[in-house]
Amino acid sequence: MARITASVYTSHVPAIGAAIDMEKTQEPYWQPLFKGYEFSKQWMKDNTPDVIFLVFNDHATAFSLDMIPTFAIGTAAQYTPADEGWGPRPVPVVQGHPELAAHIAQSVIQQDFDLTIINKMDVDHGLTVPLSLMCGQPSAWPCPVIPFAVNVVQYPVPSGQRCFNLGKAIAKAVKSFDADLNIHIWGTGGMSHQLQGPRAGLINKEFDNAFLDQLIADPASLAQKPHIDYVREAGSEGIELVMWLIARGAMSDVNEGKTLPKVAHRFYHVPASNTAVGHLILENT
């Protein structure tokens, strides 16, 4: 049967993608950030999964204001990197896993989460920057990816509790898939940042590090944090962090009463453009 063996958490700042694509990773501004992902790239090589279930948000790319789904799962065979206005990133086309994605959609909807099913979608930096950070610049991504888009752009966005519960439903869905697959679930976005108004540029290291601590040790309590705490403490765009709770909710300590996951890697850096960058790799024990 399929099983989730690890979860990865990382910010997905577009400027990071631009720095990689324009070969700026060794510049003094960027070097400390990319150093924090050296371990991760090796870890991905040593622990390449069969499928990545990648939780991200679309940034006015695939979804215009004509419609924005709260939760949407990609069941397509492949996804093209989007032109977000600067031209598409020069990264590989993302291969999907339609069979597993359709299975998860069926199971999770039956567990009362109203997912939108997507058969065609271009993917923006929210999805491709985490892949670049974890995999470098390969000619093809190392495995298929199931994109899972969460609305964190148009309020009200889903609560942390709902995201955490959704993670549990995804774990249950994966477990009932008959093929023997090793799956990683990634939560992306964050950490503290605000991109708008006179408060733009807000960074809150204390909040971010407390969030990382609690995500590791006590995610069930963290899930109860209300939206307003994210907005007030981590900036209006810091709300992206609720997506990390989906990945955390799918881990085996939450669902099978096992011990806390192993922290394989933890990294935090300020700034990347307007944003604080946080990164964790958690392995099921």
Add this chain to the structure above:
Amino acid sequence: MALDKPYLDVPGTTIFDAEQSRKGYGLNQFCMSLMKADNRARFKANERAYLDEWQMTEEQKQAVLARDLNGCIRTGGNIYFLAKIGATDGKSFQQMAGSMTGMSEDEYRAMMVGGGRSVEGNRFIGEDGSAQAHRQPQGQAGKA
């Protein structure tokens, strides 16, 4: 009955909620159109004429023409949509975000390299942090 909007007392911040989204539909869809190269070219050739093709208020159009991103956000724009205008102008996200603070590009970049804006004094309207209304514009522009 009043809706629960606990975020209205955060200084220097407009939350893009269902109400703002409704107001900003035309403005944001105009921005979305700039993802196509042909549309970017037509917009650059005659901004006013291109804007007049969209269901936008005069206030929204003026805010776009002036690249007044705070004005765009107040009238229903969302930063991820407005970013398409910045991309059309060849501006980075950092340049766009910085423009809303009144700081120069260098001042804003230095603030970020220095660890960003502190949350102290910037949690609630009425405190004395840098994002409060009585402290705008920020940077040298506010000292003139």
